[in-house]
Amino acid sequence: MxxxxxxxxxxxxxxxxxxxxxxxxxxxxxxxxxxxxxxxxxxxxxxxxxxxxxxxxxxxxxxxxxxxxxxxxxxxxxxxxxxGMPEKPGLRELLAWLRGKALRTAIATSSERRFVDFYLAHADLGHSFDAIVTGDRVARSKPAPDIFLQAASELCATPADCVVLEDSYNGIKAAHAAGMRPVMIPDLLPPIPEVEPLLYGRVDSLSGVIPILEALDRA
Structure with a gap:
């Protein structure tokens, strides 16, 4: 689920x-x-x-x-x-799929809110997420699970029923510590043995996340 x-x-x-x-x-x-x-x-x-x-x-x-x-x-x-805002491949495709499934979405970022608002405004995605949690709103930063647990709370979702999409080692560790399913889409940092056992999945782009979510949706 x-x-x-x-x-x-x-x-x-x-x-x-x-x-x-x-x-x-x-x-x-x-x-x-x-x-x-x-x-x-x-x-x-x-x-x-x-x-x-x-x-x-x-x-x-x-x-x-x-x-x-x-x-x-x-x-x-x-x-x-x-x-212009440099979007990652597959972002809009994934967001459209999530809307079609009526799945709740959040951003959980270590960045400040002003960066989130600036980026979303320049990408014209200001109303695409149900919750936004920034690093200044939680006591401990990633790899502590605080930011993801806060996001789940605001989405009224059980942590075990949340999938987290991350590119950083600290983010993967935080999602795992929160009891969620971390999926890594590598960016500057390649996967390493330390985080491999923590991953629920790993794909090359955001569009590659959709088959993982489809399988979970059928479970």
Whole structure:
């Protein structure tokens, strides 16, 4: 049985992890910091507080996180304003299928609400989800299960009847800890042995999720 599908956002619905990666590098360079891929990979799926802590630990107490991040955000928003919202393949097909089945949907993202609203507005998907839970609304960030449990609560769904769509290791761990079914659609991070046993499924695109949901719908 399946009652609800919970979406991560960055790197899952929208091709923004790569955009943010380049934005961090550009902003770091302007402020005199070498923002490598390894540094950015380390906080994929983390909320703002965790990202701040990890970067400050890496660069030292003099690191002006707020200034660098503000430049990164401004750069990324300008790219989206100029080029449009980069959607992941299969997103609209999957959302249409879910609407046809009257399944409840939520976004559970470590990002702030202003990013969710900006992205959804530029993708013209502002009314496509029944609930939105952001990282600043829960006590613990992924890999803790808090954000997914909150989403299930707002959807009035039992965790065991929820499928979570994720691209990050922290997100997969959080979904598993919440007692849900994690399906990984890899983005920047490939599957690794540590998360493989936690997966209910793994597909290459969001449209590939539909057969998994169809099988659950028949169960």
């Amino acid at each position: 399946i009652a609800a599908v919970i979406f991560d956002m960055d790197g899952l619905m929208f091709d923004t992890e790569a955009l943010n990666m380049k934005g961090w590098m550009e902003a770091g360079r302007r402020h005199g910091y070498e923002m490598t891929e390894e540094v950015v990979y380390g906080h994929i799926g983390a909320n703002l507080a965790t990202t701040r802590r990890l970067m400050t630990e890496h660069f030292g107490p003099g690191f002006d996180f707020d200034a660098v991040r503000a430049d990164r955000v401004a750069w990324a928003f300008a790219q989206i304003e100029r080029n």
